[in-house]
Amino acid sequence: MSISQIEKSKEERYQSLIKVIESLLCGEGRDIIADMANVSAAIHSEFGFWWTGFYRVVGNELVLGPFQGPVACTRIAKGRGVCGTSWAQERTIIVPDVDQFPGHIACSSESRSEIVVPVYSNDEIAAVLDIDSQYLNTFDEIDAKYLEQIVSML
Numbered sequence: 001m002s003i004s005q006i007e008k009s010k011e012e013r014y015q016s017l018i019k020v021i022e023s024l025l026c027g028e029g030r031d032i033i034a035d036m037a038n039v040s041a042a043i044h045s046e047f048g049f050w051w052t053g054f055y056r057v058v059g060n061e062l063v064l065g066p067f068q069g070p071v072a073c074t075r076i077a078k079g080r081g082v083c084g085t086s087w088a089q090e091r092t093i094i095v096p097d098v099d100q101f102p103g104h105i106a107c108s109s110e111s112r113s114e115i116v117v118p119v120y121s122n123d124e125i126a127a128v129l130d131i132d133s134q135y136l137n138t139f140d141e142i143d144a145k146y147l148e149q150i151v152s153m154l
């Protein structure tokens, strides 16, 4: 199987996941916590990541939001760890090897690679989506592209 076929199948998985999330988020009475809970569960169950969840901006720090996976640290300062850096630098961050990221916050020793995607509301970052993998080099630009699309639906 060529690399392009592998990538295509990941793209196809994201494309069908996006259809599922569209249907989850189309109902009346949207609630951001409920929507984050279902989005984290939908991503987590499709790909079987180690940890999938949100940290919400509350004042000058990130506070743990809806997630799937083991327990995690509850508060992260702006600029700290991968999540706080994504917020401070206002960009998606892909970390192929968490041991190589200065200041990485190890909520779990099982986590080996990570992606953090900012969630915008009215042009401001309101949360970040954080996904951890037990394997090195799990995330790439395809994950970034589709995860950015997914969080824009919130």
Ligand code: SME
Binding pocket: 051, 072, 073, 076, 080, 081, 082, 083, 084, 103, 104, 105, 106, 107, 108, 111, 114, 130, 132
């Ligand atoms: N590793 C993250 C902290 C959150 S946990 O992985 C769930 C970081 O460095 O921001």
